Structure formats: structure tokens, C-alpha cells
Amino acid sequence: MSDDNETRVRHRFVGLYVLLLGLLGANMAGTLIDAGGLAIPIRLSVAAVMVVVIATSFMRLRQSSALVQVVAVMSLLWIMFLFVLTFADFLTR
Amino acid sequence: MNYLNAGYGLKSWLLTLDHKRVAWLYFISITGFFFLGGAAATLVRLELITPAGDLLSSDAYNQMFSLHGIVMVWFFLIPSIPATMGNFLLPLMLGARDMAFPRLNLMSWYVFILGGAFTLTAVIAGGIDTGWTFYTPYSTMFSNGAVLAAATGVFIVGFSSILTGINFIVTTHKMRAPGLTWFRLPLFVWAQYATSLIMVLATPVLSITLVLLGVERAFGIGIFDPALGGDPILFEHLFWFYSHPAVYIMLLPAMGVVSEVIACFAHKRIFGYKVMAFSILAIALFGFLVWGHHMFVSGQSIYAGVAFSLLSFLVSVPSALKIFNWLATLYKGHIRFDAPMLFALSFIGLFLIGGLTGVFVATLALDIQMHDTYFVVAHFHYIMVGGMVSAYMAGLHFWWPKITGRLYPEMWARVSAIIVFAGFNLTFFPQFILGWAGMPRRYHAYAEEFQLLNVFSSAGAGMLAVGYLLPLLYLLWSLRYGARAGGNPWDARGLEWTVASPPPKETFATVPRVDSEAYAYDTPQ
Amino acid sequence: MADADDRWQLLLFPESASSVSGQVDTLFWAMVVACGLVVALVFTVLLVFGIRYRRGSPASRRGSPLLYHNRWLEIGWSIPVLAAFLFFFAWGALLYVEILDPPTPEDGDARRVNVIGKQWMWKFQHPEGIREINTLHVAVGQTVRLRMTSQDVIHSFFVPAFRIKQDVLPQTYTRLQFAPTKVGRFDLYCAEYCGLSHSGMVGEVVVMPPSEFQDWLARRDRPGTPQQDGERLFRQYGCSGCHGEASSVRAPDLAGLYGKPVPLESGGTVTADAQYLRDSIVFPSKHVVAGYEPIMPSFKDQISEEDLLKLTAYIQSLTPEEPDAP
Amino acid sequence: MTRPNNQTTVIVAHQFETLEQQFDADLLGMWLFLVTEALLFSGAFLALAVYYHQYYDTFSAAARELHWLLAGFNSVILLTSGLAVALAEQAADQHRRRLTLWWLSATIALGVAFLGLKGYEYYMEYRAGLVPFLDQPFAFSGPDPHNAMLFYNFYFAITGLHALHMIIGLMVLLVMLVLTYRWREGARVARQVRIAGLYWAFVDIVWVLVYCSLYLLGR
Known part of the structure; x- marks a missing residue:
């Protein structure tokens, strides 16, 4: 491992950190604008992007190995089962 | 020098990092819980001999069936096969020296005991009368029992199964001997693996549900409180997201055990090995998508009910396939009817009836009648007791020589297998009829016309008690007086039969290399 | 009920006494036969293989690769299983929707009975205002619609002879409909565990011939119909102050509201059914009607479940009855 | 992929063959544990989502009473600590003891600052009468106070659960600090810091979702 490589990794971390702060700021600023029915999906999407950034880089x-990636995706899949099937009830009452 | 006589002090057991000794710690503790749960069931059945509530008070009766449910589900059935035989055999079958995380393994037993202590505290400090389902708002606002202590106990014991699950998954992925590819694994390992996946993916949802229930009960932080606009059906969704897959935590290991036993005593490779392996995974996956079939008349949307019913029918297909494949394994085999095989065959019969009656309750219109009646009680006892406990007994007898180095008395074991089968059917078959006729469950006193079938049921329970006490006696007896078992008394295949009985402390001096399929019964060992 | 010989019955054919119970029984017995055949088949195969291929028997074991796996056999037995399952699923689902979401009877003649479950009794109120506890009198052949709620925990209204069951929830209205077809007394159970005297929360549905039922109705006190009581309560609780015709406060008009879609301030619509009316009294900010301020105070804990049902009945009566209204 | 390299000095636990196998097993185990944590929180979020669906107006009115700017600043602190722990992992990978100590201490300091601010936020809510349990008077001024209580119950339950995870994470990091200070074997420390860092990053992720769903969704 060269020092050069290490510096690059460190710079990438800092760059992504700045990106995260930007996304957080955008999401907070977004509350000042009335986006109507789109407000909730937009805010959740921005938060989801932040989650993805933290998970993939930090x-x-x-x-990581393919196995670990599968494990991470599996958790999302199961959370989806929980939400989709529960809302299958609440949305059709 | 084997793992049993490698050290004698209490400390050598209580601080052991050897998976084989941890399995013993579990064996002893879940046996205790089994007979505690059984004692509660005995009182319930005694009460139900007569229609009037005369033996126990209503309160005592409600506590007994709640105790029976909680202890049997969380402190016997869920840890039963994975924590005992799984712990003992998984590394042996994988050709590994131990679990991936031996300390975690020991810790999960301590967590289990801690959870048990809380639950027993609940029993002493006022009892628990919510049933094992803890439905709100009864559990949060109306029950006078020690709900908080019991829920804490269940919450804690959940971590024990999470830790066991993580350990098993990592061990199966990372510790397989060279040459032991996925499709060379015994089905027992597949079953443990799928079970562990369910433990890891389902248990946390139960944990958070109990946390929310606990803060509501302890601090009045209403989450499900209808008076604040909270929704009791939401609790049911969260609870059953865990508790339906939990049925498969109990069932899948049983299927694994039965596959091993049938292959050995038919002396033949399991028919359709890959179908069997994939159906285990399919059951584990689909098991997560059907929880709403516990809520067909709960006030859930009827459209959600229809969807959950369809998914429930789909999960029964792989289970049906497994039964057919076990039958096909017998075809042109060399079948011996030793006690493990008798237990395994009774598993098939009872699981078949349990599964088919499961199709009845998955059928929406019939479930309106059967929900919360004795039909449901009979159905899940056929799966959990008839199926799961029979398989547990099959596995216990099958591997007893390996675990202890001693043979059990064969004749007594066959007698006990037959008594259990007969007693079980006498206990629970009448309950199907009771449920169809409309007797609700959890009833302390009941209408007079239900008495005859209840008397049958209680008589059967007596038989069942004898059938379960016998093995306790003769297995203990065999520890001292049983004949010495060789390394492989059943002429079975699999890595665990290649080591001495009982296995040495360091199971494998050199890591074995595997170059054949599982169940290679065609080739002499 | 309690005949001395009752207790020695086998109960294979429980009483069947409602318009749907016969259909449920047909489905049940069809499944018993189908599953019985499967059980018989599996046990026969077990027995035959067990005897023929016991260790030491002379039967031939000449092998072929098909002994260990056979794709066509696997497919061959999964398809019929799946087909049979789908068949029973569809049958059960259609009947379920018919039972739990039934159409209004064609002659429009449905008795609306209010039901309140509480630890540990059932309280009924008839449309004429007659009250009963644990016993519900109805006429044979007449459709009965129950509007049910609970005062405390979850209960479940279960009449086995009618093959109907529905959970009764706090703060929520569930409904159930049945049409008895036999005269007699039928057991009513609470099927959802509800605490100490759960098994004591039992009652009876008494089904009478129509003429006797009319006599029974005539003999009973009538304290006032739910609608009449509801109208009185509507004034007493001050609802009329805002929702009345001469009111100066801007509040939605309630006449003709029931069963109609209501546009909401937060977007979307909701149907003005009984649950909506109840929520609007107890949790008024849950559904704020489009164009109105959320100024209505909550009446939580101020109005009993009985009175809420009466208010609902009154507001419902402000809309002319239409077939198919929930 | 960075891997610990000086295998010769490291004793592999007896059940493993190689250090690499052990490291893979540890990582997989930690990830599986994080899956269970994710499902744990998802249960609470599911309940919150169901109630948002039913009581959106009440919940958003209630959410507007929260101190969203203060919590936003707190988010910045936590994201920064996430960066710090990632850099600590990198430093440990390079076997740079002092640098690792430095970044670990920074992470812990930021985590403590977060909890301190969170505590202050709770205190302000307590003063404003927005704690609907423990027999506190509830002073919410919106239309349905009891309905709004449901929101505050969730607010305290979910942020409390998150704070509990923060405390556990801080204790883990403190242990890491001690282990790094002692510095028995570079490869082992790197592995341990890496796994502790995973947990801290997960706590970070949960907060991002908590902040979005409790503070921002209703605005």
C-alpha cells in the first residue's frame, strides 16, 4: 500500500463527507419550499442516498466480499417484506 | 480422552468453549423447561376433564396456559434442535474444529438462562395471564400479571437465538472442510442454516415489538394504546411477522433430523436431494410472507386476507414435496425399524396431518369458523409436538450413541415411540372435532356438549406424559449402564460418524477432506 | 341448552343454522375428503414400502439412477398439489368475501343491531331501542347487521352454528352480517382471549319465528330508538351548535353525508362510513374536511361507546337509506 | 480491499485455519448482527409509518414543535464522527498507532457532544411540556393533544433507542481506545477497530433516518 493510495482514500472520505453535509443541508432547506405531494418522497429519497453513501463507502x-453485500441487500429485502405486506392491509382497509 | 472426561469440575462445564459441552448445557436446561411446560399442560388438561371450572380458578387456569405457551415456544421448541443437536453436530458435520465464535456460543447459553430467570420470576411474582401472544391492549393496560418480567424474559431469550443464528450462518459459510461443497452438505446442515437465517431476520422484529410493549406498560408511553389513536392490529402484524416464521424455526430443523434418520435407516441416499435442499430454503423464505393468515377475522382488510391466504397455500407446496421425497427414499431401501426410525416415521404421519389441517385454516372461509378454536390448537400441536418433538426424539436417539458413547435400551425406546404416537393422536385428534364444532381456545369452563371429546383428550395427555417420561428414565439409565457404542453403530454416513463416540475433545486432529456426496450409502464405509 | 345427555356427543356434524353455514360445510367436507384421500395414500405407501423393503426382505432392489432423483416425478407431483391448493384457495376466498363483505339483502330488510363487547359481557341494542345483555333475539330468515365495538380489550363475536366470527376492537367499528335459517337457541362465544372471565363471556342468539319475534318486540320496553337518542345527544353535547342549520360557525353539513366520499384538506378522499363518523368525534384532526379549519374539539372520554353508536345512528339517519350503503 | 498483513506474529484462534478465514468470519458475523439491528429499528419505523399514514395532519403539527435546527446541527456532529471513525479505521490499517488514537478520541468526543445536545433537547421539550408520560402534564397546543401524544411517544421511544445504541457504541469505542493504546498486534487492532467502526457507522445511518422521519417529514 503506497502512501499515495492512502491519501487518495482519505480525500475520497472527506469528499463524501462534504457530499453528506450537502445532502443534509438540501433536505433541511427543502422543508422551506412547498413541494406538495412530492415533499415526502423527495425527503425520503435524499435520506436514502445518504444511507447508501455511508453504507457503501464508510x-x-x-x-467487501459478495457474501457481505448479499447480507446487506438481504436486510433491505426483508424490511421491504415487512413494509409492503403490512401496508397491503392498511392501504386496503 | 474424550470431550466428556476432559475435565470434571463445574468450572470446566460452565466456562467451556467446546461446542459439544455447550450443547449439553442446553440439553439439560431445555429438558427442565420441557417438563415445566408439560406440568402446566397437565394442569390445563386436568381442568378440562369437566365442563365446569372447578379444579383451578380462572386466574390460575389463564396463567397455566400462558406459562405453557411461553415456556414451550421460547424455552423449548425454538432452541430445541438447533441449540442442542445443532450445536453438537454442526461443526462435526462440517469437519470444523468448533463454531466460528465459541465465546459467543457460550454467551448465548447464559443469555438463554438469564431470559429463563426473568420468565420464572414472572411466574413467581404474580404470574402471567396474557397467553403467549401478548395481544394489546390487554397486555399493556388490563392484565394484572407480571407482563413486564415475562416480556423481558422473552426479549432476552430472543438475543440468545439471534447469537446462535449468527454463529451457525458464519460457521456454515466459513468453516466447511475442504471439498465439502454446498451440495455435499447433509440436509441437517441445510436445515440449520435456513433456521438460522429465520432467527436472524425475524427475531429482531419481535424484540422491538416487546420493547414497544414494555415501554407502554412500564412508562405509559402509548404506542398501541387505542385511546391515543393507536392500532391494536398493528401489534398483531409486528408480532406475527416474527411468530409465524418462528414456526419454521421449530419445524425446519425437525425436517433436517428426519432426513438424516430416514436416509440411515432406509440405507439409501435421500431422494431428490437438491429439491429437498431448495425446498428448505423456499419454506424459510415464504414463511416470512404469510403471517397475516393469523389475522383473517381480526379486522384486517379482507383483501390483505386474500393475499395472505394465497401465499399460505404456496408455502405448503414445498412441504408437500418433502413428504413425497421421504416416501420415495423408502422405495427399494433396506429399512430397519429402530426407535429413531419409528419416531421419524411418526413425524411424517403427524406432520402430514398437521400440514393438511394447516391447509384448512389457510382456507379463508373455513378459518372464520376455526380461528381461535381448538381446531387451531390441534393443528399447531400436530406440527409442533407431533412433528417437531417426534423429530427431536428421533434425533436424540439417533445421535445418543455419538453424544454419550452409550447405546440406549432399544426395546424401551420402541415402546416409548409407540406410546407417544398413540397418546398424541388420542390427545389432539378429538380437538379438531371440538374446534370444528366451535369450542373456543383458552376457555376455562366450556359448554357441556364438548365434554366427551375433552375427556378423550385428557386421557391421551396422560399417555403422552408416560411416553415422554420413559425416555428421561432409560436415557439417564443408559448413561451408566448402556452398552458401549462404537464409532458408527448405525452404519451411517457423514463426517460425525467417522470420529470416536464420544468424540475426542479436539474433534478432528487433522481437518478431514471430503470427496463424496452426502448419504453415500451405496459405498461401504 | 343443557340436556343431561349433551355432554356425551361426538359433534361431528355441528348444528348449521345460517344462510352461509351450509356452504361452509360443503367446503369443509370437500376438503376432508380430498385430504383424507391424501392421508390414506401416504399411509398406504408407507406401509407397503415398509413391509416390502424391510431389511432382509427378498424384494428386488435393482437400482437405476431414477432411484435418487427424477425431475419428471418431482414436477409430476407438484403440479397436481399446486392445482388442488389453488382450487381450494379460490373456493375459500370467494366464500370469505361473501361472508365478511356481504351485499345488502335484496329486499333491503336488514335489522341493524349495535353490539358492545366489554369485559366480560355482550351488550346489544336493537333498532327499536330495546337493550339486551348476553342474549340477542332475532327473527328467523331476517338478515341482521351488527355494528360492533369494544369498550376495553379485543373480543371476538363467534356463533359456531352460523359459521361466523369477527373480532371486536376498541375504538374501531367492525361489522358482521348473518341471516339465521333455523329457529332455536345458539351459543355465542367470545373467541379472542380477553382476560380473567374470558370463558364466561358467553351468550345466546335466540332465533324465533317472525310472529313470535314481533310479540317479543311488543312486550319489551322501548326507551327510544338509537336515532332518537342520538338526536337528543346531538343537542346535549353541543354538536348542533356548529353543525346545525342556523349555526354561525363554519362546520360541515351532516345531512346526506353518510356513505359519501369526503374530500380531505390533506388531499385524497375518505368514505363517510360509521368509522369515519366515530373518528371525527374522537379524533377530529384525523380527517379534516377540505375547506374547513381544524377547530372541532375532541370528545374523547366524554361520550360513552353507547352514545357514540347512537350519535352515529342519528347522523346516518340524516341520509336516506340506499342499498349497498355500508 | 485492505487486509492485515503481518500474519506471522498473530495467533489465529484455534478453530480457524488462517487469519484471513478468521477476519472474514468476524466481518460476516458483524454484518449479520447489523442486519438484526436494521430489522429491529425497521419495526419501530414501520409503526411510525403506519401512524403517519393515518394521522398525517396531527403528526406533522406535532413534528413542527421539535427543535429541528438544533437536531440538524447534531446530525452534522454525528456525520463528522462517522468520518472520524472511518479515518481511524484507515489509520489502524496502516498500523499508525498515534493517528488511530487521535481519530478514535475525536469520534468519542463528537459522540459525547451529540448525546449532550440530545439531552439538552430533551430538557427543552420537558420544559415546554411535551413529555406525555411519567405523569407529566402535556401542553401541546394543537387540535387533538391525545393524538399528538402518539407522535411524541414515538419521538421519545425511537430517539431513546438510538441514544441507547450510541451509548453502547461509545463503550465499544472506549474499549477500542484501550486496545489501540496497548497495541498488542497491529493486524488484530486493525481488525477490531474495523468491526467497531462498522457499528458506529450503522448508528450514523439510523440517525439519518430518524432525523428525516421525525423532524423533516412533517415540515
């Missing part, structure tokens, strides 16, 4: 998911 938790090094991208560099």
Missing part, C-alpha cells in the same frame, strides 16, 4: 460495502 462501511466499505463496495470493497
Whole structure:
């Protein structure tokens, strides 16, 4: 591992950190605008992007083995089962 | 020098990191819980001999069936096969020296005991009368029992199964001996793996549900409180998201055990190995998508009910396939009827009836009648007791020589298998009819016309008690007086039969290399 | 009920006494036969293989690869299983929707009975205002519609002879409809565990011939119909102050509201059914009607479940009855 | 993929063959544990989503009483601590003891600052009468106070659960600080810091979702 490489990794972390702060700021600023029915999906999407950034880079998911990636995706899939089937009830009452 | 005589002090057991000794710790503790739950069931059945509520008070009766449910589900059935035989055999079958995380393994037993202590505290400090389902708002606002202590106990014991699940998954992925590919694994390992997935994916939802229930009960932080606009049906969704897959935590390991036993005693490779392996995974996956079939008349949307019913029918297909494949395994085999095989065959019969009556309750229009009646009680006892406990007994007898190095008395074991089968059917078959006729469950006193079938049921329970006490006696007896078992008394295949009985402390001096399929019964060992 | 010989019955054919119970029984017995055949088949195969291929028997074991896996056999037995399952699923689902979401009877003649479950009794109020506890009198052949709620925990209204069951929830209205076809007394149970005297929360549905039922109605006190009481309560609780015709406060008009879609301030619409009316009294900010301020105070804990049902009945009566209204 | 390299000095636990196998097993185990944590929180979020669906107006009115700017600043603190722990992992990977100590201490300091601010926020809510339990008077001024209580119950339950995870995470990081200070073997420390860092990043993720769903969705 060269020092050069290390510096690059460090710069990437800092860059992503700035991106995260930007997304947080955008999401907070977004509350000042009336986006109507789109407000909730937009805010959740921005938060989802932040989650993806943290998971893939800070938790090094991208560099992890395929097995670990499958495990991470599995958790999303099961959370989806929980939400979709529960809302199948609440949305059709 | 084997793992049993490698050390004698209490400390060598209580601080052991050897998976084989941890399995013993679990064996002893879940046996205790089994007979505690059984004692509660005995009182329930005694009460139900007569229609009037005369033996126990209503309060005592409600506590007994709640205790029976909580203890049997969380402190016996869920840990039963994985924590005992799974713990003992998984590394042996994988050719590994131990679990991936031996300390975690020991810790999960301590967590289990801690959870048990809380639950027993609940029993002493006022009892628990919510049933094992803890439905709100009864559990949060109306019950006078020690709900908080019991829920804490269940919450804690949940972590024990989460830790066991993580350990098993990592072990199966990372510790397989060279040459032991996924499709060379015994089906027992597949079953443990799928079970562990369910433990890891379902249990946390129960944990958070109990946390929310706990803060509501303890601090009045209403989450499900209808008076604040909270929704009791939401609790049911969260509860059953765990508790339906939990049925498969109990059932899948049983299917694994039965596959091993049938292959050995038919002396033949399991028919359709890959179908069997994939159907285990399919059951584990689909098991997560059907929880709403517990709520067909709960006030859930009827459209959601229709969707959950369809998914429930789909999950029964892989289970049906497994039964057919076990039958096909017998075809042209060399079948021996030793006690493990008798238990395994009774598993098939009872699981078949349990499964088919499950199709009845998955049928929406019939479930209107059967929901919360004795039909449901009979159905899930056929799966959990008839199925799961029979398989547990099958596995216990099958691997007893391996675990202890001693043979059990064969004749007594066959007698006990037959008594259990007969007693079980006498206990629970009448309950199907009772439920169809409309006797609700959890009734302390009941209408007079239900008495005859209840008398049958209670008589059967007596038989069942004898059938379960016998093994306790003769297995203990065999520990001292049983004949010495060789390394492989059943002429079985699999890595666990290649080591001495009981296995040495360091199971594998050199890591074995595997170059054949599982169940290679065609080739002499 | 309690005949001395009652207790020694086998109960294979429980009493069947409602318009749907016969259909449920047909489905049940069809499944018993189908599953019985499967059980017989599996046990026969077990027995035959067990005897023929016991260790030491002379039967031939000449092998072929098909002994260990056979794709066509696997497919061959999964397809019929799946087909049979789908058949029973569809049958059960259609009947379920018919039972729990039934159409209004063609002659429009449905008795609306209010039901309140509480630890540990059932309280009924007839449309004529007659009250009963644990016993519900109805006429044979007449459709009965129950509007049910609970005062405390979850209960479940279960009449086995009618093959109907529905949970009764706090703060929520559930409904159930049945048409008895036999005269007699039928057991009513609470099927959802509700605490200490759960097994004591039992009652009876008494089904009478229509003429006797009319006599029974005539003999009973009539304290006032739910609608009449509801109208009185509407004034007493001050509802009329805002929702009345001469009111100066801007509040939605309630006449002709029931069963109609209501546009909401937050977007979307909701149907003005009984649950909506109840929520609007107890949780008024849950559904704020489009164009109105959320100024209505909550009447939570101020109005009993009985009175809420009466108010609902009154507001419902302000809309002319239409077939198919929930 | 960065891997610990000086295998010769490290004792592999007896059940493993190689250090690499052990490291893979540890990572997989930690990820599986995080899956269970994710499902744990998802249960609470599901309940919140169901109630948002039913009582959107009440919930958003209630959410507007929260101190969203203060909590936003707190988010910045937590994201920064996430960066710090990632850099600590990197430093440990390079076997740079002092740098690792530095970044770990920074992470812990930021985490403590977050909890302190969170506590202050709770205190302000207590003063404003927005704590609907423990027999406190509830002083919400909107239309249906009891309905709004439901929102505050969730607010305290979910943020409380998150704070509990923060405290556990801080204790883990403190242990890491001690282990790094002692520095028995570079590869082992790197592995341990890496796994502790995963947990801290997960706590970060949960907060992002908590902040979005409790503070921002209703605005």
C-alpha cells in the first residue's frame, strides 16, 4: 500500500463527507419550499442516498466480499417484506 | 480422552468453549423447561376433564396456559434442535474444529438462562395471564400479571437465538472442510442454516415489538394504546411477522433430523436431494410472507386476507414435496425399524396431518369458523409436538450413541415411540372435532356438549406424559449402564460418524477432506 | 341448552343454522375428503414400502439412477398439489368475501343491531331501542347487521352454528352480517382471549319465528330508538351548535353525508362510513374536511361507546337509506 | 480491499485455519448482527409509518414543535464522527498507532457532544411540556393533544433507542481506545477497530433516518 493510495482514500472520505453535509443541508432547506405531494418522497429519497453513501463507502460495502453485500441487500429485502405486506392491509382497509 | 472426561469440575462445564459441552448445557436446561411446560399442560388438561371450572380458578387456569405457551415456544421448541443437536453436530458435520465464535456460543447459553430467570420470576411474582401472544391492549393496560418480567424474559431469550443464528450462518459459510461443497452438505446442515437465517431476520422484529410493549406498560408511553389513536392490529402484524416464521424455526430443523434418520435407516441416499435442499430454503423464505393468515377475522382488510391466504397455500407446496421425497427414499431401501426410525416415521404421519389441517385454516372461509378454536390448537400441536418433538426424539436417539458413547435400551425406546404416537393422536385428534364444532381456545369452563371429546383428550395427555417420561428414565439409565457404542453403530454416513463416540475433545486432529456426496450409502464405509 | 345427555356427543356434524353455514360445510367436507384421500395414500405407501423393503426382505432392489432423483416425478407431483391448493384457495376466498363483505339483502330488510363487547359481557341494542345483555333475539330468515365495538380489550363475536366470527376492537367499528335459517337457541362465544372471565363471556342468539319475534318486540320496553337518542345527544353535547342549520360557525353539513366520499384538506378522499363518523368525534384532526379549519374539539372520554353508536345512528339517519350503503 | 498483513506474529484462534478465514468470519458475523439491528429499528419505523399514514395532519403539527435546527446541527456532529471513525479505521490499517488514537478520541468526543445536545433537547421539550408520560402534564397546543401524544411517544421511544445504541457504541469505542493504546498486534487492532467502526457507522445511518422521519417529514 503506497502512501499515495492512502491519501487518495482519505480525500475520497472527506469528499463524501462534504457530499453528506450537502445532502443534509438540501433536505433541511427543502422543508422551506412547498413541494406538495412530492415533499415526502423527495425527503425520503435524499435520506436514502445518504444511507447508501455511508453504507457503501464508510462501511466499505463496495470493497467487501459478495457474501457481505448479499447480507446487506438481504436486510433491505426483508424490511421491504415487512413494509409492503403490512401496508397491503392498511392501504386496503 | 474424550470431550466428556476432559475435565470434571463445574468450572470446566460452565466456562467451556467446546461446542459439544455447550450443547449439553442446553440439553439439560431445555429438558427442565420441557417438563415445566408439560406440568402446566397437565394442569390445563386436568381442568378440562369437566365442563365446569372447578379444579383451578380462572386466574390460575389463564396463567397455566400462558406459562405453557411461553415456556414451550421460547424455552423449548425454538432452541430445541438447533441449540442442542445443532450445536453438537454442526461443526462435526462440517469437519470444523468448533463454531466460528465459541465465546459467543457460550454467551448465548447464559443469555438463554438469564431470559429463563426473568420468565420464572414472572411466574413467581404474580404470574402471567396474557397467553403467549401478548395481544394489546390487554397486555399493556388490563392484565394484572407480571407482563413486564415475562416480556423481558422473552426479549432476552430472543438475543440468545439471534447469537446462535449468527454463529451457525458464519460457521456454515466459513468453516466447511475442504471439498465439502454446498451440495455435499447433509440436509441437517441445510436445515440449520435456513433456521438460522429465520432467527436472524425475524427475531429482531419481535424484540422491538416487546420493547414497544414494555415501554407502554412500564412508562405509559402509548404506542398501541387505542385511546391515543393507536392500532391494536398493528401489534398483531409486528408480532406475527416474527411468530409465524418462528414456526419454521421449530419445524425446519425437525425436517433436517428426519432426513438424516430416514436416509440411515432406509440405507439409501435421500431422494431428490437438491429439491429437498431448495425446498428448505423456499419454506424459510415464504414463511416470512404469510403471517397475516393469523389475522383473517381480526379486522384486517379482507383483501390483505386474500393475499395472505394465497401465499399460505404456496408455502405448503414445498412441504408437500418433502413428504413425497421421504416416501420415495423408502422405495427399494433396506429399512430397519429402530426407535429413531419409528419416531421419524411418526413425524411424517403427524406432520402430514398437521400440514393438511394447516391447509384448512389457510382456507379463508373455513378459518372464520376455526380461528381461535381448538381446531387451531390441534393443528399447531400436530406440527409442533407431533412433528417437531417426534423429530427431536428421533434425533436424540439417533445421535445418543455419538453424544454419550452409550447405546440406549432399544426395546424401551420402541415402546416409548409407540406410546407417544398413540397418546398424541388420542390427545389432539378429538380437538379438531371440538374446534370444528366451535369450542373456543383458552376457555376455562366450556359448554357441556364438548365434554366427551375433552375427556378423550385428557386421557391421551396422560399417555403422552408416560411416553415422554420413559425416555428421561432409560436415557439417564443408559448413561451408566448402556452398552458401549462404537464409532458408527448405525452404519451411517457423514463426517460425525467417522470420529470416536464420544468424540475426542479436539474433534478432528487433522481437518478431514471430503470427496463424496452426502448419504453415500451405496459405498461401504 | 343443557340436556343431561349433551355432554356425551361426538359433534361431528355441528348444528348449521345460517344462510352461509351450509356452504361452509360443503367446503369443509370437500376438503376432508380430498385430504383424507391424501392421508390414506401416504399411509398406504408407507406401509407397503415398509413391509416390502424391510431389511432382509427378498424384494428386488435393482437400482437405476431414477432411484435418487427424477425431475419428471418431482414436477409430476407438484403440479397436481399446486392445482388442488389453488382450487381450494379460490373456493375459500370467494366464500370469505361473501361472508365478511356481504351485499345488502335484496329486499333491503336488514335489522341493524349495535353490539358492545366489554369485559366480560355482550351488550346489544336493537333498532327499536330495546337493550339486551348476553342474549340477542332475532327473527328467523331476517338478515341482521351488527355494528360492533369494544369498550376495553379485543373480543371476538363467534356463533359456531352460523359459521361466523369477527373480532371486536376498541375504538374501531367492525361489522358482521348473518341471516339465521333455523329457529332455536345458539351459543355465542367470545373467541379472542380477553382476560380473567374470558370463558364466561358467553351468550345466546335466540332465533324465533317472525310472529313470535314481533310479540317479543311488543312486550319489551322501548326507551327510544338509537336515532332518537342520538338526536337528543346531538343537542346535549353541543354538536348542533356548529353543525346545525342556523349555526354561525363554519362546520360541515351532516345531512346526506353518510356513505359519501369526503374530500380531505390533506388531499385524497375518505368514505363517510360509521368509522369515519366515530373518528371525527374522537379524533377530529384525523380527517379534516377540505375547506374547513381544524377547530372541532375532541370528545374523547366524554361520550360513552353507547352514545357514540347512537350519535352515529342519528347522523346516518340524516341520509336516506340506499342499498349497498355500508 | 485492505487486509492485515503481518500474519506471522498473530495467533489465529484455534478453530480457524488462517487469519484471513478468521477476519472474514468476524466481518460476516458483524454484518449479520447489523442486519438484526436494521430489522429491529425497521419495526419501530414501520409503526411510525403506519401512524403517519393515518394521522398525517396531527403528526406533522406535532413534528413542527421539535427543535429541528438544533437536531440538524447534531446530525452534522454525528456525520463528522462517522468520518472520524472511518479515518481511524484507515489509520489502524496502516498500523499508525498515534493517528488511530487521535481519530478514535475525536469520534468519542463528537459522540459525547451529540448525546449532550440530545439531552439538552430533551430538557427543552420537558420544559415546554411535551413529555406525555411519567405523569407529566402535556401542553401541546394543537387540535387533538391525545393524538399528538402518539407522535411524541414515538419521538421519545425511537430517539431513546438510538441514544441507547450510541451509548453502547461509545463503550465499544472506549474499549477500542484501550486496545489501540496497548497495541498488542497491529493486524488484530486493525481488525477490531474495523468491526467497531462498522457499528458506529450503522448508528450514523439510523440517525439519518430518524432525523428525516421525525423532524423533516412533517415540515
